Amino acid sequence: MRQIIALGGGGFSMEPDNPLLDTYILQQSNKLKPKVCFLPTASGDADGYISNFYRFFELQNCEPSHLSLFRQCTRDLEGFLLEKDIIYVGGGNTKNLLVLWEEWGIDVILRKAWDAGIILAGISAGSICWFEEGLTDSYGDELELIKALGFLKGSNSPHYDGEADRRPAFHRLIETGKMQPGIAADDGAAVHFIEQDIHKVISSRPNAKAYKVSFDGKIIESELETKYLGTN
Numbered sequence: 001m002r003q004i005i006a007l008g009g010g011g012f013s014m015e016p017d018n019p020l021l022d023t024y025i026l027q028q029s030n031k032l033k034p035k036v037c038f039l040p041t042a043s044g045d046a047d048g049y050i051s052n053f054y055r056f057f058e059l060q061n062c063e064p065s066h067l068s069l070f071r072q073c074t075r076d077l078e079g080f081l082l083e084k085d086i087i088y089v090g091g092g093n094t095k096n097l098l099v100l101w102e103e104w105g106i107d108v109i110l111r112k113a114w115d116a117g118i119i120l121a122g123i124s125a126g127s128i129c130w131f132e133e134g135l136t137d138s139y140g141d142e143l144e145l146i147k148a149l150g151f152l153k154g155s156n157s158p159h160y161d162g163e164a165d166r167r168p169a170f171h172r173l174i175e176t177g178k179m180q181p182g183i184a185a186d187d188g189a190a191v192h193f194i195e196q197d198i199h200k201v202i203s204s205r206p207n208a209k210a211y212k213v214s215f216d217g218k219i220i221e222s223e224l225e226t227k228y229l230g231t232n
Helices: 020-027 047-057 077-082 094-104 106-115 166-175
Strands: 003-007 035-039 063-066 086-089 119-123 131-136 144-147 152-157 182-185 189-194 197-203 210-215 219-223
Touching: 003 020, 003 152, 003 182, 020 086, 020 189, 020 197, 035 047, 047 063, 077 106, 094 106, 094 131, 094 144, 106 119, 131 166, 131 182, 152 166, 166 182, 166 210, 166 219, 182 189, 189 210
Parallel strands: 003 119, 035 063, 035 086, 086 119, 131 152, 152 182
Antiparallel strands: 003 189, 131 144, 182 210, 189 197, 210 219
16 A cells, blocks of 8 residues: 655644644554654755754654765665665755656655555655656745655645745646646645545644635636544
8 A cells, every 4th residue: 555645735844742643643554663764865965954853753662763965874775775674855946856866766665665554754855756747846936836856646735824925836837737626725725635636634723624625717716625643
């Protein structure tokens, strides 16, 4: 069973005192002590980001690790990743992430991981990367289209309510035919895919949502049913 959990925003890096989304990710492995590997490539393997990952996950019932492409801990990248239960991709520059992954063969390894049933998860750039296309700020101030791995069909925009330009830019690119229809998620919302289908939308914030966005003479934005993981 192939699974991807795409976070619009939230998790340990954005909500350090709100563990709801990351706890949900851990629970999907059905392992007593899942092995969780963090890929901080999009941030340039920022030390602070890696420290924040360990600060959260070392307190959970799991085995955390990370893979740096700047300070490698192993030559056997495939063996290192394919023995994990969950691979969690951090945010940052989506363009840099995709270029480095292709250079090191991480894109091919992640496809093998997905096919093997290892849970793939990620936030921001780590959400965009799984789709065919995404809305990114990798090129500077302008939000632009980027081609990604294509494990999931269509396009993706994270931070849908967190950045003022996100929604209008996503609408504009879909309306003009430059971008495929797709999925957008607010900060604090995550979309859980099983195979190519949406299994569940969950949130760590009461009002966080996810949407299907398409075009049929006009933009059609359909709010997806979302389960808030906290207590209302």
